[in-house]
Amino acid sequence: MNTLRPLNIPVILGTSRKGRASAHVAAFLADLLNRRAGLRSGVIDIASLPLPIDDAGEAIKSTAYSEAMTAADGLSLGAGSARSARQPVTRMPT
Numbered sequence: 159m160n161t162l163r164p165l166n167i168p169v170i171l172g173t174s175r176k177g178r179a180s181a182h183v184a185a186f187l188a189d190l191l192n193r194r195a196g197l198r199s200g201v202i203d204i205a206s207l208p209l210p211i212d213d214a215g216e217a218i219k220s221t222a223y224s225e226a227m228t229a230a231d232g233l234s235l236g237a238g239s240a241r242s243a244r245q246p247v248t249r250m251p252t
Contacts, residue, residue, distance in 0.1 A: 164198045165231040167191055172235050174205035187234060199234075202226055 169191070171184040184201045191199035207220050 162196070164196050166229050167197055167199050167232045167234060168226055168230050169199055169201050169234045171201055171203045171205070191234070200226075 169184045169188045171178075171181055173180055181201075181203070184203075188199040188201050191197050202223065207223055
């Protein structure tokens with residue numbers, strides 16, 4: 159029997175700014191996605207990734223992030239701030 163796996167839609171928390179409010183929104187969105195049948199989600203917090211700022215990105219290698227992106231069927235990006243009225247944008251690959 160061929161069973162379909164759930165779509166994996168991680169929410170990427172796209173800011174590492176101190177005092178960010180978007181962490182609550184990202185967790186809320188991931189929770190809403192997990193309540194849907196056939197979907198699974200989690201939050202990927204870029205603040206927890208080892209992102210050096212002293213080069214042009216050549217040293218950025220995160221196995222966990224690479225594996226999460228490889229497994230993702232789509233992404234939801236949340237990078238707005240409390241000062242903006244932007245909503246998270248969800249994109250599905252075409």
